[in-house]
Amino acid sequence: xxxxxxxLSPPMGTLGPFTMLxxxxxxxxxxxxxxxxxxxxxxxxLRDLADDYGIEIPLGxxxxxxxxxxxxxxxxxxxxxxxxxSFCFVYPLEPIRGLQPKYWDQPKDPRMALLLCGGYVYLxxxxxxxxxxxxVAGEGLVLEGPFSPVPPLLLKELQRSKRFHSxxxxxxxxxxxxxxxxxxxxxxxxxxxxxxxxxxxDEKEVVHGAFAYLQEEGSCYYTLGGFYETQTLIGYCSDVxxxxxxxxxxxxxxxxxxxxSNSTETEPVLELLPNCIFVFGGDLCDRGTGTIRLGRxxxxxxxxxxxxxxxxxxxxxxxxxxxxxxxxxxxFDLLKDLPGPYWVSAEQQTxxxxxxxxxxxxxGETVSxxxxxxxxxxxxxxxxxxxxxxxxxxxxxxxxAELALTMDMAVEEVPDRVVAASYEGSVAAGGxxxxxxxxxxxxxxxxxxxxxxxxxxxxxxxxxxxxxRVPEDGQEYPAKEWAAxxxxxxxxxxxxxxxFPEWNDDRxxxxxxxxxxxxxxxxxxxxxxxSVIMGRHLTETGMPQHVPMEVVKKLNAQGVRRVVLGHTPxxxxxxxxxxxxxxxDNGLHVxxxxxxxxxxxxxxQGYTRHRGECHYNCRAEVRGAxxxx
Numbered sequence: 001x002x003x004x005x006x007x008l009s010p011p012m013g014t015l016g017p018f019t020m021l022x023x024x025x026x027x028x029x030x031x032x033x034x035x036x037x038x039x040x041x042x043x044x045x046l047r048d049l050a051d052d053y054g055i056e057i058p059l060g061x062x063x064x065x066x067x068x069x070x071x072x073x074x075x076x077x078x079x080x081x082x083x084x085x086s087f088c089f090v091y092p093l094e095p096i097r098g099l100q101p102k103y104w105d106q107p108k109d110p111r112m113a114l115l116l117c118g119g120y121v122y123l124x125x126x127x128x129x130x131x132x133x134x135x136v137a138g139e140g141l142v143l144e145g146p147f148s149p150v151p152p153l154l155l156k157e158l159q160r161s162k163r164f165h166s167x168x169x170x171x172x173x174x175x176x177x178x179x180x181x182x183x184x185x186x187x188x189x190x191x192x193x194x195x196x197x198x199x200x201x202d203e204k205e206v207v208h209g210a211f212a213y214l215q216e217e218g219s220c221y222y223t224l225g226g227f228y229e230t231q232t233l234i235g236y237c238s239d240v241x242x243x244x245x246x247x248x249x250x251x252x253x254x255x256x257x258x259x260x261s262n263s264t265e266t267e268p269v270l271e272l273l274p275n276c277i278f279v280f281g282g283d284l285c286d287r288g289t290g291t292i293r294l295g296r297x298x299x300x301x302x303x304x305x306x307x308x309x310x311x312x313x314x315x316x317x318x319x320x321x322x323x324x325x326x327x328x329x330x331x332f333d334l335l336k337d338l339p340g341p342y343w344v345s346a347e348q349q350t351x352x353x354x355x356x357x358x359x360x361x362x363x364g365e366t367v368s369x370x371x372x373x374x375x376x377x378x379x380x381x382x383x384x385x386x387x388x389x390x391x392x393x394x395x396x397x398x399x400x401a402e403l404a405l406t407m408d409m410a411v412e413e414v415p416d417r418v419v420a421a422s423y424e425g426s427v428a429a430g431g432x433x434x435x436x437x438x439x440x441x442x443x444x445x446x447x448x449x450x451x452x453x454x455x456x457x458x459x460x461x462x463x464x465x466x467x468x469r470v471p472e473d474g475q476e477y478p479a480k481e482w483a484a485x486x487x488x489x490x491x492x493x494x495x496x497x498x499x500f501p502e503w504n505d506d507r508x509x510x511x512x513x514x515x516x517x518x519x520x521x522x523x524x525x526x527x528x529x530x531s532v533i534m535g536r537h538l539t540e541t542g543m544p545q546h547v548p549m550e551v552v553k554k555l556n557a558q559g560v561r562r563v564v565l566g567h568t569p570x571x572x573x574x575x576x577x578x579x580x581x582x583x584x585d586n587g588l589h590v591x592x593x594x595x596x597x598x599x600x601x602x603x604x605q606g607y608t609r610h611r612g613e614c615h616y617n618c619r620a621e622v623r624g625a626x627x628x629x
Contacts, residue, residue, distance in 0.1 A: 015145060015211075015222045019138025022079040022274055023131055024114045025261030030088070030121060030129055035062050037090060037121070042261070045111050055093060061165060062121065063089040066187040069208050079274050081131050084122040089185035089209075090132070091165045092118045110134075111261050117168055138255070143211060145222035150212045151194060155219055158184050164214060186210040186221065194221075233273075234446060236453065238281025238566030239594040241316060242398060244268070244290020266406050268297045272305050279444060281566035281593065282314025282455040282533075284436065286392035289402045292422070295436050302439050311440035313490065314455045314567060315519035315533050318437065319390060323427045324501035325510045326385065327378055331503075335376055341389045343520040355384040379416035382423050399423070429498075442490045442532055443483035445560070452479060452560045456567040457535030457590070465551050466530030471514060479558035486532065490515060536568050537577065537590055544577045544592070552579050552588040562589040569596035 027040040039046065039058035049055040065086045070078050080087075093115050113119070113134035122131040135141075149155070158164060164182040191210040212221040235256030240247050248268075251257050256276035260269035272278055280298060285291050302309040325331070331338070335356075340349030356375045357367045365371050379396075387393040400419045404411040426433035444453040458467045468476035470485045477485055497512025504510070517528040537545050555561070573595060580587030 015143040018141045020079045021134040060093045061091045063185040069188045085125045087122045143222035146220035148220040150219040184212045234277040236279045239283040242288025242291035270301045282312045283316040285316045289398045310444045313440040318519045328502040343522040350388045379420040442486040445483045450561040452563045454532045457537045457565045461536045471527040479560045547579045564591045566594040569594045572598040
């Protein structure tokens with residue numbers, strides 16, 4: 001049936017942009033007769049409401065319920081449960097409406113977002129609450145308008161039923177709505193009685209609801225049209241290297257991740273927002289006090305969203321595969337014969353024998369067979385591996401600190417043997433790092449954005465290019481097949497490592513040795529040269545390298561127009577290198593996103609962060625164009 005009211009004037013602009021924070025983890029009791037809701041839990045939210053805002057009885061208003069108007073096929077994109085039968089708009093709690101605008105844009109606790117900003121409650125057929133979504137300032141959703149006026153009969157009914165409430169501060173975004181003092185949600189049934197004209201002056205019905213605003217003179221409303229078409233966000237973060245505090249800063253402003261309401265310091269829990277993809281670019285391990293907790297957190301996220309969370313493996317991840325062979329009991333009889341790391345020049349090498357000898361002398365003892373045997377422990381071997389083979393000196397103490405936190409012990413109460421066992425156990429059968437490595441891959445190509453994610457890249461610091469190459473394979477593959485072949489080879493190496501985790505009798509073979517060699521700067525196997533893990537798009541002097549145009553054209557033809565990398569730390573922000581040809585429309589963006597060297601001096605808080613001060617947001621938006629970095 002056609003709307004009954006007359007056509008209104010075309011819109012002047014939009015209100016927003018907004019975004020939805022889905023699945024707010026609070027419990028509310030909804031009364032559909034009185035159109036009110038009461039916050040029941042969690043207790044922390046109730047305490048915050050009482051302590052911070054003086055709200056002892058958290059009672060708010062809702063709109064009349066309405067049937068769901070979004071097609072079933074588009075509900076996930078709109079964050080609406082498939083089994084939702086009806087919904088109501090949830091107004092912010094009354095005492096909170098006087099907050100300054102800065103508190104509306106980014107609530108510190110996602111659970112408070114619904115109470116600070118308003119949102120929607122979704123009900124099943126039994127009228128039970130099944131989801132709460134908060135409507136906050138952000139990206140992805142705009143309201144069209146303003147249209148005016150609100151039809152008189154509808155306006156009168158809204159006023160009679162006391163449906164108008166104070167305007168949230170973040171609704172006032174450079175529009176006429178900022179002159180309004182009160183607003184009301186128009187249900188889809190109410191909004192359907194209004195007809196508007198689109199930009200082509202064609203009649204258009206209001207399907208999904210609208211917001212009405214009372215102004216100093218008259219009224220207006222903005223219609224809810226829905227989310228951007230094909231909205232997808234790809235978030236990327238790399239080279240965290242055990243620094244959980246750094247990763248927390250990243251999540252604070254991430255558009256794809258948020259901390260779950262049950263996340264704690266000892267057991268952090270992440271949530272991936274709908275229509276989002278998260279790519280972790282590698283180098284989870286070393287140098288920080290959060291390696292174990294972040295690793296387990298990411299594993300759980302990957303298990304929940306196997307097709308939307310991807311781990312790109314870095315050298316600091318894959319090199320831990322060596323632990324199973326180099327801490328094997330058979331190795332302890334070879335102390336004097338064990339060489340230093342083969343990828344380090346002879347003059348810079350430190351063998352385990354040399355390391356233990358210096359340790360004995362530093363302790364005031366004389367180097368002897370007895371002292372060497374005494375110091376030849378798993379703990380000391382791991383300390384040597386960390387310092388002289390992993391480039392992670394000090395991580396043993398970082399691991400001790402993390403174990404103390406998770407075990408609720410004092411740092412000095414955690415013995416060396418427990419720290420050593422945590423390293424060894426992490427890569428043993430059932431270990432968390434073993435599982436992380438098994439879930440990882442060497443390359444990820446997102447075809448829709450034509451974006452290839454690697455850890456190091458496809459160039460050497462001397463300018464060599466090695467796209468399309470796979471170890472132990474003499475062919476050159478196009479980008480999509482190349483990524484698949486690299487990942488297949490990586491999986492085979494992982495399976496080989498699982499089957500043969502230790503050296504054979506003559507130490508000529510161990511499972512996964514090629515992949516371990518693929519992660520060092522000077523590999524011993526020719527098959528492992530040209531590593532996408534160890535690639536480097538900076539010159540020897542630290543300047544960005546340009547990709548040759550013939551390579552740009554080849555990658556463009558294969559569906560790659562941008563490459564996102566980590567691994568090589570530099571600068572205070574991600575470096576973007578562009579090589580293009582305007583005449584042929586060929587072009588390639590290389591985004592280098594390891595900012596680990598930024599701000600290494602003393603921070604304002606009085607301590608030095610190993611990972612650097614800079615935290616960035618590297619994101620792809622699928623709306624027909626590259627988003628931002």
